[in-house]
Amino acid sequence: GMFMSERWPRGILNKGFGRQRSDAGAAQRPSRGEAELNGQPPRAPQVVTDSEEEEDEELTLKYGAKHVIMLFVPVTLCMVVVVATIKSVSFYTQNDGQQLIYTPFPENTDTVGERALNSVLNATIMISVIVVMTLVLVLLYKNRCYKVIHAWLFFSSLLLLFFFSFIYLGQVFKTYNVAMDYLTLALIMWNFGVVGMICIHWKGPLRLQQAYLIMISALMALVFIKYLPEWTAWLILAVISVYDLLAVLCPKGPLRILVETAQERNEPIFPALIYSSTMVWLVGMADNSEPRNNSVPAQSESQAVPMTPTSPTEDDGGFTSTWVNQQQHQLGPLQSTEDTRREIQQMPSARPPVEDDDEERGVKLGLGDFIFYSMLVGKASATASGDWNTTLACFVAILIGLCLTLLLLAIFKKALPALPISIAFGLVFYFATDNLVRPFMDQLATHQFYI
Amino acid sequence: MTAAVFFGCTFIAFGPAVALFILTIAREPLRVIFLIAGAFFWLVSLLLSSLLWFIVVQLSDQQNAAQQKGLLVFGVLLSVLLQEAFRYAYYTLLKKANEGLLSLSQEDTMPISIRQLAYVSGLGFGFMSGAFSVVNILADSVGPGIVGIHGDSQHYFISSAFMTMALTLLHMFWGVVFFEACEKRSWLHLSLVVCSHLLVSCLTFVNPQYLGSLIPTFVLLTVWAGWAFTCAGGTLRNLSLCLTCKDKDFLLANHHHRSR
Numbered sequence: 001g002m003f004m005s006e007r008w009p010r011g012i013l014n015k016g017f018g019r020q021r022s023d024a025g026a027a028q029r030p031s032r033g034e035a036e037l038n039g040q041p042p043r044a045p046q047v048v049t050d051s052e053e054e055e056d057e058e059l060t061l062k063y064g065a066k067h068v069i070m071l072f073v074p075v076t077l078c079m080v081v082v083v084a085t086i087k088s089v090s091f092y093t094q095n096d097g098q099q100l101i102y103t104p105f106p107e108n109t110d111t112v113g114e115r116a117l118n119s120v121l122n123a124t125i126m127i128s129v130i131v132v133m134t135l136v137l138v139l140l141y142k143n144r145c146y147k148v149i150h151a152w153l154f155f156s157s158l159l160l161l162f163f164f165s166f167i168y169l170g171q172v173f174k175t176y177n178v179a180m181d182y183l184t185l186a187l188i189m190w191n192f193g194v195v196g197m198i199c200i201h202w203k204g205p206l207r208l209q210q211a212y213l214i215m216i217s218a219l220m221a222l223v224f225i226k227y228l229p230e231w232t233a234w235l236i237l238a239v240i241s242v243y244d245l246l247a248v249l250c251p252k253g254p255l256r257i258l259v260e261t262a263q264e265r266n267e268p269i270f271p272a273l274i275y276s277s278t279m280v281w282l283v284g285m286a287d288n289s290e291p292r293n294n295s296v297p298a299q300s301e302s303q304a305v306p307m308t309p310t311s312p313t314e315d316d317g318g319f320t321s322t323w324v325n326q327q328q329h330q331l332g333p334l335q336s337t338e339d340t341r342r343e344i345q346q347m348p349s350a351r352p353p354v355e356d357d358d359e360e361r362g363v364k365l366g367l368g369d370f371i372f373y374s375m376l377v378g379k380a381s382a383t384a385s386g387d388w389n390t391t392l393a394c395f396v397a398i399l400i401g402l403c404l405t406l407l408l409l410a411i412f413k414k415a416l417p418a419l420p421i422s423i424a425f426g427l428v429f430y431f432a433t434d435n436l437v438r439p440f441m442d443q444l445a446t447h448q449f450y451i
Numbered sequence: 452m453t454a455a456v457f458f459g460c461t462f463i464a465f466g467p468a469v470a471l472f473i474l475t476i477a478r479e480p481l482r483v484i485f486l487i488a489g490a491f492f493w494l495v496s497l498l499l500s501s502l503l504w505f506i507v508v509q510l511s512d513q514q515n516a517a518q519q520k521g522l523l524v525f526g527v528l529l530s531v532l533l534q535e536a537f538r539y540a541y542y543t544l545l546k547k548a549n550e551g552l553l554s555l556s557q558e559d560t561m562p563i564s565i566r567q568l569a570y571v572s573g574l575g576f577g578f579m580s581g582a583f584s585v586v587n588i589l590a591d592s593v594g595p596g597i598v599g600i601h602g603d604s605q606h607y608f609i610s611s612a613f614m615t616m617a618l619t620l621l622h623m624f625w626g627v628v629f630f631e632a633c634e635k636r637s638w639l640h641l642s643l644v645v646c647s648h649l650l651v652s653c654l655t656f657v658n659p660q661y662l663g664s665l666i667p668t669f670v671l672l673t674v675w676a677g678w679a680f681t682c683a684g685g686t687l688r689n690l691s692l693c694l695t696c697k698d699k700d701f702l703l704a705n706h707h708h709r710s711r
Contacts, residue, residue, distance in 0.1 A: 065480035065481040065483075065484055066480045068480060068484055069480035069483055069484070072483070072487075387587055387590065388586040388587050388590055389583055389586065389587060392579075392582055392583070392586065393494055396487060396490050396491050396494055396579070397491070397494075399487050400487060400488065400491045403484060403487070403488070429494070429498070432498050432501075432502070433498070435505075436498065436501040436502050436505050437497060437498060437501040437583075439501075439505065439508075440500075440501040440504050440505065440526060441501075441583060441584075441587070443519075443523050443526075444523070444526075444527070444584075445584075445587065445588060447520070447523065447658065448607070448610075448611065448614075448655060448658035448659060449523065449524075449527050449652070449655050449656060449658070450584055450614055450615075450618055450651070450652055450655040451497075451500075451527050451530040451531055451534070451580070451584075451652055
């Protein structure tokens with residue numbers, strides 16, 4: 001089931017950054033955090049005054065930088081995992097002759113023209129599959145078929161966490177010639193998978209959840225690297241960036257429609273599709289079996305988070321790739337109504353006063369972005385003859401692209417696609433480094449000249 | 452060969468730079484970002500110079516070895532000049548960005564001073580330059596092989612590692628002095644930086660006579676270290692205070708609201 005690929009929210013990146021001070025700063029330490037809004041009536045979006053704006057610029061720079069780093073680290077980790085695997089486990093670079101059903105045309109043809117044609121056809125099929133999937137999702141979401149969506153997500157992460165990790169582990173054992181019995185393996189896989197499902201769909205320690213998200217993104221990227229033939233892969237990367245741009249920014253784009261629908265309904269986003277750098281803590285986590293209702297103050301798109309956690313089994317909110325809101329699912333099925341929260345809120349609290357909210361607003365990046373970034377770098381390290389230079393160049397290019405995207409995000413404060421700039425830089429640097437820089441550096445290294 | 456050489460050469464080549472990164476840069480997100488941006492600028496300069504070199508090579512006679520070597524020398528010089536040009540471009544960009552932010556913010560100090568930017572960007576250039584020079588060589592050193600079996604020098608790996616270390620640190624020093632020279636509009640200092648870079652690159656033309664290239668490079672390294680230290684505001688007094696841990700306000704750490 002490669003259908004999973006499309007449900008990963010490619011390319012929309014949204015920071016919980018914004019003008020609203022009423023946001024839930026996601027806090028990692030329980031003593032901080034949003035909760036100011038708990039139990040209180042929702043505040044209308046604040047009108048930003050000029051002085052606030054100027055003051056914000058300075059803070060924005062510092063905290064913006066912090067958020068950029070909070071995304072650099074996981075993206076780097078994911079890429080490192082993918083590159084390390086590609087370089088050591090030969091399985092993922094072997095051409096077994098198998099291809100995905102979405103890319104049926106082979107690339108080992110006789111002529112260049114035929115190969116080009118095949119890759120274009122492959123890319124077209126793959127992209128249309130993705131577009132269709134997105135549209136199906138939009139439809140499902142608009143018709144409130146949350147159960148279907150949720151079952152789909154659940155099944156996909158199940159497949160990834162068990163099946164693909166099993167294959168990965170098997171290949172790693174083969175590479176390092178580790179003897180392993182099925183019983184131990186079953187135990188390991190069971191634990192890994194179940195803990196993963198719990199962390200991703202329910203609640204778990206933040207770091208563990210982030211680690212799992214990185215791991216499944218890396219696994220997915222590795223699958224793509226293995227099964228997509230070369231030209232097809234590059235074409236798909238290029239086209240998907242364009243699609244991302246259109247889907248997020250055009251008024252009729254499916255992802256934008258999703259975002260707007262989610263906003264209208266004041267619903268939070270799907271769990272398990274986003275990487276979030278921080279966690280939301282609630283004061284007085286009231287355990288209530290009532291389903292989450294829309295008593296949560298709605299926030300506008302580029303601002304932060306509703307306070308209530310969402311129960312994954314009941315209401316998933318919208319699939320949006322904008323990550324407007326913080327992930328509440330990390331907190332588990334904590335459902336509280338306004339009344340209970342108000343009660344708790346009014347109890348004397350031993351918390352220190354909340355300091356600056358800005359610091360604790362997290363940043364979110366869709367897992368699809370992780371996957372495609374890692375796929376680019378992995379493909380670069382797998383196929384480039386310039387080897388490490390090309391990989392390094394692509395790595396730096398992607399990070400800079402991400403930085404620029406975040407900068408734009410801070411400027412425009414609306415949902416932005418995270419793929420186009422980074423992938424564009426990555427592709428340019430891949431081809432340029434592989435074809436231009438590599439011969440130059442090789443010659444220099446031969447003579448031991450230094451520049 | 453293999454593991455010992457690999458780890459040894461890696462630590463020689465990247466040790467000082469990575470130590471500097473971990474101790475002074477890793478904790479400050481802004482510095483990390485500017486470091487990576489500096490690396491990016493170096494990369495773009497390399498790309499441009501490789502493009503030009505590639506074009507020239509395609510237009511030339513590819514069988515003539517002497518000509519190819521001459522073109523390579525030309526490529527090296529071109530690359531050095533382009534690197535310095537991009538350093539200047541990075542400086543202008545940072546200056547403009549800083550001025551913009553300063554005018555917008557209500558505080559009168561910037562979150563990162565131009566001196567810190569000089570250090571960080573120099574180190575970024577150094578990292579990227581070092582990485583591109585030596586990573587492939589290191590990757591090769593892991594595998595089996597015999598160095599210099601055809602009569603080449605046996606000290607290939609270790610000399611590469613030392614040269615890389617020197618260049619990385621030199622880039623950092625050059626960055627500091629360069630930005631300072633631009634700030635003070637001292638074109639003499641600027642041209643000295645450029646000439647020194649050219650000199651170091653030209654010294655490598657005598658490889659594999661490593662004595663001829665490494666020793667002068669390290670001499671230059673110490674000279675530039677001293678100069679950059681003075682440029683950054685260091686004095687012997689500062690140094691002694693710092694080394695005896697009497698200086699509470701360490702040079703780069705804890706820099707919050709002192710404008711430099």
